[in-house]
Amino acid sequence: MKDIINGNKTYFIGFGLLFSIALFFQLSLGKEACFLLVNQHHSKWGDILFPYITYFGDGATVVFITLVLLFYSYRNAVLLGSIYLISSQVAQLLKRTIFSETMRPSKYLEHIPNIHYVEGVELHKMMSFPSGHTTSIFALMTFLAIITKNKNWGLVYLFVACLGAYSRMYLAQHFLEDLLAGSLIGLLCASLIMAIFPTFKWYQSISVDAALFKKKK
Numbered sequence: 001m002k003d004i005i006n007g008n009k010t011y012f013i014g015f016g017l018l019f020s021i022a023l024f025f026q027l028s029l030g031k032e033a034c035f036l037l038v039n040q041h042h043s044k045w046g047d048i049l050f051p052y053i054t055y056f057g058d059g060a061t062v063v064f065i066t067l068v069l070l071f072y073s074y075r076n077a078v079l080l081g082s083i084y085l086i087s088s089q090v091a092q093l094l095k096r097t098i099f100s101e102t103m104r105p106s107k108y109l110e111h112i113p114n115i116h117y118v119e120g121v122e123l124h125k126m127m128s129f130p131s132g133h134t135t136s137i138f139a140l141m142t143f144l145a146i147i148t149k150n151k152n153w154g155l156v157y158l159f160v161a162c163l164g165a166y167s168r169m170y171l172a173q174h175f176l177e178d179l180l181a182g183s184l185i186g187l188l189c190a191s192l193i194m195a196i197f198p199t200f201k202w203y204q205s206i207s208v209d210a211a212l213f214k215k216k217k
Contacts, residue, residue: 001195004146011145011154015187018162022180031175035105038169038176042116050171051121056164057133059088062140074210076147078203079194083139087189091135091182099129105172121171130181131174137164138186146194161186 005012025034055061062084069077106123109115117123141161145154165183168174197203 001191004191004195008145008151008154010151011142011158014155014158015183018158019180019183022176026176026180031177032109034176035109035169035172036112036115038166039105039116039172042118042170046170047118050167051118053163054133054167054171054173056160057135057137057140057168059084059132059136062136065140071212074206075203078206079147079197080140080143082197083143083190083193084136086193087135087139087186088132090185090189091130091132094130094181095127095132100127102127102129104128105175108175115172117172118170121173124173128174129178130185131165131168131178132182133168134165134174134179134182135186135189137161138183139190140186142187142190143194146190 029037062080066077066081066084069080103126104124105115105128106117107125108128138161141157145151145157148154148157161183165179168179169176
């Protein structure tokens with residue numbers, strides 16, 4: 001785990017700084033004020049783009065990338081598939097058990113008029129905490145940051161993850177606290193799995209070069 005963090009300082013330090021800033025706003029203002037602050041800064045382009053950007057964190061996106069990886073590296077496909085499976089189950093377990101009664105913005109703030117909702121977006125009412133989409137996008141981007149040799153890409157991956165997470169607030173599907181929890185679950189699950197799996201014999205038995213339709217040298 002220490003080697004992963006040291007080898008990807010740009011990504012992890014960036015995450016730590018942004019997480020700390022977001023947590024400060026969450027603790028200082030509260031979830032309602034943070035949501036309303038984001039909600040009032042909407043735009044025509046935001047309403048057009050964010051319904052698509054939010055799919056960055058959709059489970060289908062991660063599954064698709066995992067399938068594509070099968071053509072390049074079995075090891076990475078196993079890693080990403082396992083990361084998604086475990087991180088999503090952690091998020092869903094929390095969402096459907098301990099926090100099943102947590103209300104989403106459209107329900108929690110139904111007494112407040114003039115909240116901006118993006119036309120055509122189906123609004124969910126319950127099981128707000130944590131954000132599943134945010135969990136998935138941070139799990140995916142953490143995975144990519146770790147396997148990419150050029151570590152300067154870490155900031156790009158972090159930006160994409162934050163953009164995907166922000167879309168969940170913009171679309172009035174989650175509060176900031178939901179995003180904070182989801183981002184932490186995604187990052188921790190990805191980091192831990194990528195630190196632990198290489199120690200397993202069955203994982204080591206998978207050839208580094210093994211992939212679908214890849215010619216053996």
